[in-house]
Amino acid sequence: MKEQVIAAIKANMAQYPNFYITDIAGLNAEETSKLRRDCFNEGIKLTVVKNTLFHKVIKDAQNSEMDLLVPTLEGNTAIMYTEAPAVPAKLIKKYNKAGSEKPALKAAYVQECAFVGADKIDALINIKSREELIGNIVAMLQSPIQNVVSALQNGGGQLIAGLVKKLEEKEN
Helix, strand or coil: CHHHHHHHHHHHHHHCCEEEEEECCCCCHHHHHHHHHHHHHCCCEEEEECHHHHHHHHHHHCCHHHHCCHHHCCCCEEEEEECCCCHHHHHHHHHHHCCCCCCEEEEEEECCEEEECHHHHHHHHCCCCHHHHHHHHHHHHHHHHHHHHHHHHHHHHHHHHHHHHHHHHHHC
8 A cells, every 4th residue: 555655656756847845734624625626727736645655755766855855744744746836836825825824835846956944935936937937048039139120120221321331431
């Protein structure tokens, strides 16, 4: 039985590159159901795990960054697996703003980095996905080219005339 649970945890970690370690203890059945529904709608897989089994999975991963998460495996633990790195943080923050103390962030493993402590929630909210970062880089690279094209279109005649005049002055 333990081996099956460990295999399931490893499969989730292989499928989802990011996960959040949370505490949802104390939520009643209605609140838990609402949280599960919200997680499902946001593409988050929520599972409750035994700390000893999750600890074994982390140790088996032989990942020094993941090892930083081990001290957070106390009390009740629920894991939020996700492909989108910031989505669980935003969901947790939404619940906290609504006055709920749960889910409570213990730690997260996002984009191969460990974030330990509830105080990391704002940093996690601002993490961009790989696709968003690539989009930002492409936009920054295109910006100078667009400025040159725009300058040539708007005042291209004056710009070229100015360049020709400078070149003539240099020849003389």
